[in-house]
Amino acid sequence: xxxxxxxxxxxxxxxxxxxxxxxxxxxxxxxxxxxxxxxxxxxxxxxxxxxxxxxxxxxxxxxxxxxxxxxxxxxxxxxxxxxxxxxxxxxxxxxxxxxxxxxxxxxxxxxxxxxxxxxxxxxxxxxxxxxxxxxxxxxxxxxxxxxxxxxxxxxxxxxxxxxxxxxxxxxxxxxxxxxxxxxxxxxxxxxxxxxxxxxxxxxxxxxxxxxxxxxxxxxxxxxxxxxxxxxxxxxxxxxxxxxxxxxxxxxxxxxxxxxxxxxxxxxxxxxxxxxxxxxxxxxxxxxxxxxxxxxxxxxxxxxxxxxxxxxxxxxxxxxxxxxxxxxx
Amino acid sequence: xxxxxxxxxxxxxxxxxxxxxxxxxxxxxxxxxxxxxxxxxxxxxxxxxxxxxxxxxxxxxxxxxxxxxxxxxxxxxxxxxxxxxxxxxxxxxxxxxxxxxxxxxxxxxxxxxxxxxxxxxxxxxxxxxxxxxxxxxxxxxxxxxxxxxxxxxxxxxxxxxxxxxxxxxxxxxxxxxxxxxxxxxxxxxxxxxxxxxxxxxxxxxxxxxxxxxxxxxxxxxxxxxxxxxxxxxxxxxxxxxxxxxxxxxxxxxxxxxxxxxxxxxxxxxxxxxxxxxxxxxxxxxxxxxxxxxxxxxxxxxxxxxx
Numbered sequence: 001x002x003x004x005x006x007x008x009x010x011x012x013x014x015x016x017x018x019x020x021x022x023x024x025x026x027x028x029x030x031x032x033x034x035x036x037x038x039x040x041x042x043x044x045x046x047x048x049x050x051x052x053x054x055x056x057x058x059x060x061x062x063x064x065x066x067x068x069x070x071x072x073x074x075x076x077x078x079x080x081x082x083x084x085x086x087x088x089x090x091x092x093x094x095x096x097x098x099x100x101x102x103x104x105x106x107x108x109x110x111x112x113x114x115x116x117x118x119x120x121x122x123x124x125x126x127x128x129x130x131x132x133x134x135x136x137x138x139x140x141x142x143x144x145x146x147x148x149x150x151x152x153x154x155x156x157x158x159x160x161x162x163x164x165x166x167x168x169x170x171x172x173x174x175x176x177x178x179x180x181x182x183x184x185x186x187x188x189x190x191x192x193x194x195x196x197x198x199x200x201x202x203x204x205x206x207x208x209x210x211x212x213x214x215x216x217x218x219x220x221x222x223x224x225x226x227x228x229x230x231x232x233x234x235x236x237x238x239x240x241x242x243x244x245x246x247x248x249x250x251x252x253x254x255x256x257x258x259x260x261x262x263x264x265x266x267x268x269x270x271x272x273x274x275x276x277x278x279x280x281x282x283x284x285x286x287x288x289x290x291x292x293x294x295x296x297x298x299x300x301x302x303x304x305x306x307x308x309x310x311x312x313x314x315x316x317x318x319x320x321x322x323x324x325x326x327x328x
Numbered sequence: 329x330x331x332x333x334x335x336x337x338x339x340x341x342x343x344x345x346x347x348x349x350x351x352x353x354x355x356x357x358x359x360x361x362x363x364x365x366x367x368x369x370x371x372x373x374x375x376x377x378x379x380x381x382x383x384x385x386x387x388x389x390x391x392x393x394x395x396x397x398x399x400x401x402x403x404x405x406x407x408x409x410x411x412x413x414x415x416x417x418x419x420x421x422x423x424x425x426x427x428x429x430x431x432x433x434x435x436x437x438x439x440x441x442x443x444x445x446x447x448x449x450x451x452x453x454x455x456x457x458x459x460x461x462x463x464x465x466x467x468x469x470x471x472x473x474x475x476x477x478x479x480x481x482x483x484x485x486x487x488x489x490x491x492x493x494x495x496x497x498x499x500x501x502x503x504x505x506x507x508x509x510x511x512x513x514x515x516x517x518x519x520x521x522x523x524x525x526x527x528x529x530x531x532x533x534x535x536x537x538x539x540x541x542x543x544x545x546x547x548x549x550x551x552x553x554x555x556x557x558x559x560x561x562x563x564x565x566x567x568x569x570x571x572x573x574x575x576x577x578x579x580x581x582x583x584x585x586x587x588x589x590x591x592x593x594x595x596x597x598x599x600x601x602x603x604x605x606x607x608x609x610x611x612x613x614x615x616x617x618x619x620x621x622x623x624x625x626x627x628x629x630x631x632x633x634x
Contacts, residue, residue, distance in 0.1 A: 096424035
């Protein structure tokens with residue numbers, strides 16, 4: 001039973017990544033039903049008291065955020081330092097590089113080049129394969145939140161956006177999430193049909209990475225335009241509704257063992273995690289009555305940024321490596 | 329958390345399905361449920377569709393505007409040695425700049441926004457810093473991860489007539505080595521005396537001093553100084569009775585020489601003449617002491633036998 005509902009959820013989460021809106025589960029395992037029932041039976045006053053107590057003793061953690069920001073900065077500055085001091089440690093840019101001589105090629109850039117050029121040389125294949133294995137291990141879209149320099153700028157822009165929202169100066173204008181899948185197809189078709197890597201010209205990841213290594217240029221104006229759009233109009237719009245790189249790594253994340261796990265038992269269903277999340281549709285499981293099992297892995301569109309883990313006051317969201325916890 | 333941060337999210341507030349960017353806007357009414365939508369909801373949904381179309385248009389507009397510089401290209405870029413033909417080059421370049429990092433004279437630069445689709449692709453501004461093959465083995469080709477720069481073109485790609493070198497070019501710096509040739513099958517351009525009236529050799533003049541003035545940052549490998557350490561052109565002043573700097577510093581054997589030619593009025597004069605082994609590296613253009621240079625590289629030009 002619980003095997004079946006999780007399998008069904010796994011398939012649904014893939015569809016949700018491509019843009020489908022999450023909905024109430026049709027089937028819930030017996031033990032999850034029991035847990036939901038138990039929560040409904042809890043005395044309201046007791047629950048309120050426990051919540052208030054927990055809130056009073058809450059320690060705001062930024063553990064995972066700090067680790068992530070440090071990793072992101074180190075990776076990006078390693079490129080810069082390597083070139084500046086000519087130490088040949090990490091040569092190239094995020095689109096393609098060599099780490100102590102080993103080829104690494106960004107999956108989306110590789111895809112664009114393969115589709116446009118229609119000829120794949122060995123080094124490109126080796127680099128793409130290495131990066132594929134790397135991000136299967138590290139959790140697909142973890143590339144977004146732990147490596148992509150645009151993600152960090154967008155995170156800071158989001159803080160500004162939230163401040164303006166609080167001042168009632170702007171509101172977040174949501175956009176259809178299916179647009180990202182449409183863009184992915186459009187850019188793939190454009191590359192194959194025109195023979196030019198059209199997306200690479202506007203990829204803020206590539207532009208920023210090159211700017212950090214080879215110096216700033218006019219192309220940064222495009223990145224600035226995106227950030228302005230996100231601050232004043234639509235929260236995290238590029239990462240949420242447009243970026244095909246995110247979808248490419250999301251697909252890799254489908255088979256990744258590294259993910260966030262949700263435990264139903266301790267959750268108060270307050271939704272703090274959903275407020276900090278870049279992709280709140282993956283956290284629909286935390287809504288009261290939605291968890292299909294007592295432990296549910298979060299779907300592939302999750303960027304493994306750990307903000308929810310930091311935020312959760314009850315420790316109901318944790319990092320896990322599939323199979324490893326069973327082994328230990 | 330305060331109420332102000334309660335943001336509408338597509339999963340908490342069930343919203344009617346709307347088409348994505350016009351491509352799937354046909355919509356399926358059965359998915360909208362049986363309950364009639366309130367006026368406000370309908371308006372919200374309509375606005376959301378408009379925003380989606382706006383973002384689609386914005387991103388695609390930006391992406392496609394990248395084609396404009398290609399369409400209106402005034403001048404072709406000189407690409408690094410071993411570059412595929414321009415279309416194939418832009419298709420295969422992954423814009424990582426590894427070629428930039430290995431170049432010992434920093435001749436390779438990455439294009440900016442004005443190059444549109446070519447943003448981030450490498451080029452050489454020969455007048456500022458030419459490729460002088462200081463690396464001996466064409467390092468940029470070795471560094472390229474996608475085959476944009478290559479020793480050997482794949483079989484299915486055509487080689488333009490006159491682009492192929494008649495023979496592997498001999499690098500003068502390596503002439504005494506066991507393997508004196510450069511592994512280059514095709515040229516990236518051809519040098520041409522575009523302003524003969526300005527050429528000092530044609531005027532019968534000599535040249536004394538720093539070829540490009542004291543402020544010029546360009547570097548060149550002088551075999552007489554150090555084979556492995558290129559120095560600034562400004563640190564290597566000349567004193568020649570008849571200017572032959574382009575011939576003197578050309579790194580390729582037999583690519584250029586000073587010949588005696590006849591002017592239309594029948595008088596004899598000296599002139600630099602470019603020959604078939606020219607690979608289009610641009611050293612002649614960089615070293616030419618007149619401003620603007622009398623000799624220039626025509627990027628993508630092929631060798632034409634007259």
